[in-house]
Amino acid sequence: xxxxxxxxxxxxxxxxxxxxxxxxxxxxxxxxxxxxxxxxxxxxxxxxxxxxxxxxxxxxxxxxxxxxxxxxxxxxxxxxxxxxxxxxxxxxxxxxxxxxxxxxxxxxxxxxxxxxxxxxxxxxxxxxxxxxxxxxxxxxxxxxxxxxxxxxxxxxxxxxxxxxxxxxxxxxxxxxxxxxxxxxxxxxxxxxxxxxxxxxxxxxxxxxxxxxxxxxxxxxxxxxxxxxxxxxxxxxxxxxxxxxxxxxxxxxxxxxxxxxxx
Amino acid sequence: xxxxxxxxxxxxxxxxxxxxxxxxxxxxxxxxxxxxxxxxxxxxxxxxxxxxxxxxxxxxxxxxxxxxxxxxxxxxxxxxxxxxxxxxxxxxxxxxxxxxxxxxxxxxxxxxxxxxxxxxxxxxxxxxxxxxxxxxxxxxxxxxxxxxxxxxxxxxxxxxxxxxxxxxxxxxxxxxxxxxxxxxxxxxxxxxxxxxxxxxxxxxxxxxxxxxxxxxxxxxxxxxxxxxxxxxxxxxxxxxxxxxxxxxxxxxxxxxxxxxxxxxxxxxxxxxxxxxxxxxxxxxxxxxxxxxxxxxxxxxxxxxxxxxxxxxxxxxxxxxxxxxxxxxxxxxxxxxxxxxxxxxxxxxxxxxxxxxxxxxxxxxxxxxxxxxxxxxxxxxxxxxxxxxxxxxxxx
Numbered sequence: 001x002x003x004x005x006x007x008x009x010x011x012x013x014x015x016x017x018x019x020x021x022x023x024x025x026x027x028x029x030x031x032x033x034x035x036x037x038x039x040x041x042x043x044x045x046x047x048x049x050x051x052x053x054x055x056x057x058x059x060x061x062x063x064x065x066x067x068x069x070x071x072x073x074x075x076x077x078x079x080x081x082x083x084x085x086x087x088x089x090x091x092x093x094x095x096x097x098x099x100x101x102x103x104x105x106x107x108x109x110x111x112x113x114x115x116x117x118x119x120x121x122x123x124x125x126x127x128x129x130x131x132x133x134x135x136x137x138x139x140x141x142x143x144x145x146x147x148x149x150x151x152x153x154x155x156x157x158x159x160x161x162x163x164x165x166x167x168x169x170x171x172x173x174x175x176x177x178x179x180x181x182x183x184x185x186x187x188x189x190x191x192x193x194x195x196x197x198x199x200x201x202x203x204x205x206x207x208x209x210x211x212x213x214x215x216x217x218x219x220x221x222x223x224x225x226x227x228x229x230x231x232x233x234x235x236x237x238x239x240x241x242x243x244x245x246x247x248x249x250x251x252x253x254x255x256x257x258x259x260x261x262x
Numbered sequence: 263x264x265x266x267x268x269x270x271x272x273x274x275x276x277x278x279x280x281x282x283x284x285x286x287x288x289x290x291x292x293x294x295x296x297x298x299x300x301x302x303x304x305x306x307x308x309x310x311x312x313x314x315x316x317x318x319x320x321x322x323x324x325x326x327x328x329x330x331x332x333x334x335x336x337x338x339x340x341x342x343x344x345x346x347x348x349x350x351x352x353x354x355x356x357x358x359x360x361x362x363x364x365x366x367x368x369x370x371x372x373x374x375x376x377x378x379x380x381x382x383x384x385x386x387x388x389x390x391x392x393x394x395x396x397x398x399x400x401x402x403x404x405x406x407x408x409x410x411x412x413x414x415x416x417x418x419x420x421x422x423x424x425x426x427x428x429x430x431x432x433x434x435x436x437x438x439x440x441x442x443x444x445x446x447x448x449x450x451x452x453x454x455x456x457x458x459x460x461x462x463x464x465x466x467x468x469x470x471x472x473x474x475x476x477x478x479x480x481x482x483x484x485x486x487x488x489x490x491x492x493x494x495x496x497x498x499x500x501x502x503x504x505x506x507x508x509x510x511x512x513x514x515x516x517x518x519x520x521x522x523x524x525x526x527x528x529x530x531x532x533x534x535x536x537x538x539x540x541x542x543x544x545x546x547x548x549x550x551x552x553x554x555x556x557x558x559x560x561x562x563x564x565x566x567x568x569x570x571x572x573x574x575x576x577x578x579x580x581x582x583x584x585x586x587x588x589x590x591x592x593x594x595x596x597x598x599x600x601x602x603x604x605x606x607x608x609x610x611x612x613x614x615x616x617x618x619x620x621x622x623x624x625x626x627x628x629x630x631x632x633x634x635x636x637x638x639x640x641x642x643x644x645x646x647x648x649x650x651x652x653x654x655x656x657x
Contacts, residue, residue, distance in 0.1 A: 132308060134526060138532045142514035144511060170607065174516075239516070
């Protein structure tokens with residue numbers, strides 16, 4: 001049996017080496033790096049050293065989130081999708097290996113005006129139980145709270161704040177698909193809270209066969225301001241069932257990200 | 263250019279053929295093993311925790327099942343001194359039990375860099391052996407056994423990295439089986455039943471501690487628990503009763519937050535480490551911090567899978583609660599607002615989540631939908647008849 005397998009292997013090698021040819025692809029490689037900052041500095045977890053725009057002193061335990069549908073817009077305004085349609089990338093402040101990914105030989109040479117991506121996961125893609133392996137599977141969103149199009153949190157930002165009674169209280173700044181409730185607290189509908197992020201300052205030139213590094217920064221303090229001063233004392237620590245809170249977060253989210261090209 | 267490729271090809275073909283030949287002759291020595299199929303369960307992790315040096319084979323699993331139940335693992339044939347894995351890991355209790363073991367250095371604590379242990383004087387309750395294959399985030403309550411470990415050990419392959427090392431430690435450690443290994447190998451070696459089992463699993467009858475360890479590890483990797491009501495509900499093949507449904511919605515709610523730590527895949531755990539507000543003052547010394555040496559993780563333990571939790575009393579690492587009702591009362595009104603408690607814990611400043619009586623009952627009913635009754639009497643996990651009076655059978 002081993003013998004036969006070996007022959008097949010050698011045969012495949014032969015065929016493969018006949019088919020790959022010298023006609024090189026001149027596409028460039030784009031490497032992404034994700035950083036999490038507060039006020040321009042890399043975040044320091046488990047330390048009550050921050051204050052948000054609403055005046056809540058807070059600390060961050062961890063941030064876990066999804067990015068998907070990354071694309072580039074070229075000078076003519078054309079959109080170049082960089083990932084397979086099922087590509088969803090998980091990022092976790094505790095797992096450095098999730099802070100990088102590379103589009104190997106996948107970017108056509110030329111001038112690009114900006115990077116775009118989806119924060120979270122679009123509804124039609126966010127199927128329940130699609131992730132069964134951790135860490136992604138740990139992002140599960142309750143089935144009955146997200147319908148069929150919201151199987152996973154977009155982000156879990158966990159930490160503590162000093163509340164109005166001067167107590168250290170945990171917050172689960174969690175965003176995912178929202179719900180609408182009737183006066184009997186029954187769910188009547190769902191609200192998609194993912195959003196598209198455009199990074200206009202991320203223009204760059206990709207030389208033929210070049211290598212470009214794009215650093216995307218999540219500026220954590222911006223989740224809590226512009227246009228809404230998000231106040232933990234108003235919403236409390238648990239907001240998965242609070243569309244008003246998640247709506248504010250979604251609106252604040254548009255300027256949370258910035259990019260640097262290296 | 264073309265020429266070079268041609269010669270390169272010839273070299274590859276010749277080398278490949280030769281290598282294939284070598285593999286072919288090397289293989290004829292090995293026994294005829296039957297692959298034991300790894301179960302790919304819907305909603306379970308696809309990644310399995312199985313080192314390449316110990317793949318599952320039907321023959322290995324069968325041998326392992328015999329050894330798992332064999333009271334002579336203790337190194338004695340005296341009926342009063344029999345002890346095996348099945349002494350503490352009992353099938354009718356989901357391969358767990360209420361038996362406690364003194365936690366200490368190496369079992370299951372870690373080691374500090376200079377080799378000094380962080381000792382604990384606390385007792386740890388037996389962990390159930392289910393779905394071990396689907397956990398890649400560390401074994402033992404504190405996750406001491408993990409693939410990243412680089413400790414020097416007698417067997418570098420096994421290190422303190424895999425289930426194999428737990429099996430090894432459990433056999434020799436005085437807190438667990440405390441086997442007289444030399445005598446044990448002699449006793450096992452003189453049993454005709456094992457002669458044929460070892461020959462079919464390893465090609466010859468040589469009996470070593472390592473072979474025993476590998477075989478038991480294979481057996482415990484096959485123990486799966488997925489035949490429970492809530493699993494079938496998620497598959498869409500059964501409905502829950504009204505109170506189970508309400509309990510399910512409580513379990514997966516923002517108010518209780520249970521699902522943040524005890525769900526994800528259908529193994530009903532994230533296998534992550536959390537301080538769940540058990541203590542104000544921390545006494546246990548074999549916690550997560552004993553492994554990571556991060557003082558912020560004092561009092562943190564792996565969130566246990568809640569599959570079969572109805573069978574796994576007493577609860578928590580030290581068995582402080584004897585019923586699920588007490589556990590629910592704990593989350594409802596008795597949690598400690600310790601500085602180290604995990605932010606995912608709800609009601610931290612209020613002593614808990616404050617469920618009313620009806621809600622507690624609903625949550626309890628939901629926890630009861632997590633019991634796999636099939637595995638409790640599955641004959642492929644049961645004590646083999648051939649062990650006779652040396653087999654450790656349920657009390």
